[in-house]
Amino acid sequence: MELTGALRRFFVFLSEQQALRRWVTRNGWANRAARRFVAGETLEEACDAAARLNAQGKAVTLNLLGERTTRPEDAQAAAVLYRKVLEEIHRRSLHADLAVKLTQLGLDLSPKLAEENLDGICTQARRLGGFVWIDMEASRYVEATLEVYRNLRASGHGPDTVGVALQAYLYRSERDLEDLLRLGTRIRLVKGAYAEPPHIAYPRKADVDRAYVRLLERLLRQGYRPAIATHDERILAHARSFAEAHGIPLDRFEFQMLYGVRRDLQARVVQEGGRLRVYVPFGPDWYPYFMRRLGERPANAAFLLRSLVQESPGGFGRPSGVE
Ligand code: FDA
Numbered sequence: 001m002e003l004t005g006a007l008r009r010f011f012v013f014l015s016e017q018q019a020l021r022r023w024v025t026r027n028g029w030a031n032r033a034a035r036r037f038v039a040g041e042t043l044e045e046a047c048d049a050a051a052r053l054n055a056q057g058k059a060v061t062l063n064l065l066g067e068r069t070t071r072p073e074d075a076q077a078a079a080v081l082y083r084k085v086l087e088e089i090h091r092r093s094l095h096a097d098l099a100v101k102l103t104q105l106g107l108d109l110s111p112k113l114a115e116e117n118l119d120g121i122c123t124q125a126r127r128l129g130g131f132v133w134i135d136m137e138a139s140r141y142v143e144a145t146l147e148v149y150r151n152l153r154a155s156g157h158g159p160d161t162v163g164v165a166l167q168a169y170l171y172r173s174e175r176d177l178e179d180l181l182r183l184g185t186r187i188r189l190v191k192g193a194y195a196e197p198p199h200i201a202y203p204r205k206a207d208v209d210r211a212y213v214r215l216l217e218r219l220l221r222q223g224y225r226p227a228i229a230t231h232d233e234r235i236l237a238h239a240r241s242f243a244e245a246h247g248i249p250l251d252r253f254e255f256q257m258l259y260g261v262r263r264d265l266q267a268r269v270v271q272e273g274g275r276l277r278v279y280v281p282f283g284p285d286w287y288p289y290f291m292r293r294l295g296e297r298p299a300n301a302a303f304l305l306r307s308l309v310q311e312s313p314g315g316f317g318r319p320s321g322v323e
Contacts, residue, residue: 004205004298011295012195015288025287033304034290037260038065039282043081043088046282049259050094057270058278060096061133061256062089065283066104072113075106079117083124090128097131099279102145115148122157131186136165138194139201146176150183159184159224167192168212169201177215181222188227188256189215193292213238220248227277229256231265240274250274258293 014020024030039049043064050060062085069075082100089096100121106113118134125132134149136142149164163186166173170192180187191208192201202208212235219226220243228239236255243250254275257266269276281289294300 002203002205005203007298007301008193008292008295009195011291011301012193014295015291021287030290034286037258037281037290037293038286039259039280041282041284043085043282046085046280047088047092047094049280049282050089050096051092053278053280054095056267058266058276059254060094061099061277061279062096063099063101063135063279063281064104065281065285065289067101067137067285067288068103068108069106070108072106072109075104075109075113075117078104079120082121086121086124086128086130089130096280097133097277098125099133099135101135101137102148103137103141107141107144107148111144111148114144115151118148118162119152119155119157122152122162126157126161131160132162133186133188134162134164136167136190136192139170139196142167142170142172142176146180149180149185153183153185159186163187163227165190165229166215167201168215169196169208171200171202173211173215177218181218181224184224186225186227187219187223188229189219190229191232193296209235217242220253221246223253226253227256228253229279231257231262233265236265236269240272261293 039046046062050062053060064078064081064085066078069078082098085098098121100118102114102118105117118132122132124130134145136145145164149162152162153159164180165188166177166180168189168191177187189212191212202211209232212230212232216228216235216239219228220239228236230236239253239255242248243253250273254277255269256277256279259278259280266276266278294304
C-alpha cells in the first residue's frame with residue numbers, strides 16, 4: 001500500500017475514535033493546531049474570516065462543522081443555524097455561499113429528514129440569493145446524497161441554488177458525472193477524503209489523479225459553472241491550459257481550496273486572474289475534519305506527532321513547511 005494512502009486511512013480511522021476525540025478536543029495545543037484549518041468556533045469569527053478573504057479577492061464557502069448526527073433535534077438545530085448563516089452572509093454582503101453535509105442534517109436517521117432540512121436551507125438560499133453545496137461523504141452515503149439532490153431539483157430548486165461535490169477516487173463518479181451533467185448541475189470536483197476499499201475507489205494516488213483529470217476535462221467542456229477543488233499544482237496548470245486550448249474563459253469555472261491549505265497557491269490563482277473560492281469551516285465540532293486534513297500530508301501528521309510528544313503550547317501555531 002502507498003504511504004500516502006496508509007496515512008490517510010490511519011487518520012480517517014482516528015477521526016472516528018470517540019475516546020481520542022474527547023482527549024484531543026480538550027487539549028489546548030490541539031485547539032490551537034486546528035485553528036490552522038478552522039476559522040473559529042462562532043459564526044462571527046467565520047464571517048470575519050470570510051470578510052478578510054473577500055478583501056483579498058477570494059470568494060468563500062462557509063461550512064458549519066458537524067457530521068453523522070444521531071439525534072433529530074441536533075439535525076434540525078444544524079438546519080436552523082445554516083439558515084442563520086445565510087442571513088448573516090446576506091446582512092454583511094459577503095461574497096460567500098454554504099456547504100452542508102447530509103449526515104449533519106440527519107441522513108443516518110432518515111433520508112427524508114435530511115432532505116426536509118436541506119429543503120428549508122435551500123428555500124432560504126433562494127430567497128436571499130445564496131447558494132448551497134452538498135459535500136460528498138463516505139461512499140455508503142453517495143447514492144442517498146445524489147437521491148436527495150435529484151429530489152430537491154425535482155421539487156423546484158434550480159442549479160443556481162444547490163450543487164453537489166463528486167469524488168474522483170470513486171469508480172462510479174464517471175457515470176454520476178454524466179447523470180448530473182444531464183441535469184445541468186453545479187459540480188465541485190474533489191479527489192476524495194475518506195478511506196474506501198479497492199473495489200469502490202482507486203487505491204493508487206496516480207490513478208486518482210488520472211481520474212480527476214478525465215472528469216475535470218469533461219466538466220470544463222460541459223459543466224455548468226463547475227468548481228475545480230484541489231491544491232494539486234499540476235492539475236491546476238492542466239485546467240488552465242486545457243481551458244485556454246478549448247477557448248473556455250477563466251470566468252466560466254472556479255478553483256476552490258481549503259482554508260489554511262496552500263495559501264501561496266491561493267494567492268497565485270487570484271494574481272493570475274483566476275476565480276478562487278476558499279472553503280471556510282467553523283464550529284466546535286472540528287475534530288473529524290481536522291484529522292482528515294492531518295492525514296492528507298505526511299508533514300502535517302509528523303507535526304502532530306511531534307506536538308504530541310512535546311505537548312508544547314506553541315506547538316502548531318506556526319508550523320514551518322506544513323503547507
Ligand atoms: P493532493 O492530496 O494530491 O495534494 C496536492 C498538494 O496539496 C499536496 O502536495 C500538498 O502540497 C497540498 N495539500 C493537500 N492537502 C493538504 C493538507 N491537508 N495540508 C497541507 N497541504 C495539503 N473531500 C470529500 O471527500 N468530499 C467533499 O465534499 C470535499 N470537499 C472539498 C472542498 C474543497 C473546496 C476542497 C479543496 C477539498 C474538498 N475535499 C472533499 C477534500 C479532497 O477530497 C482532498 O482530500 C483534499 O483536497 C486534498 O487533495 P488535493 O486535491 O489537494 O490533492
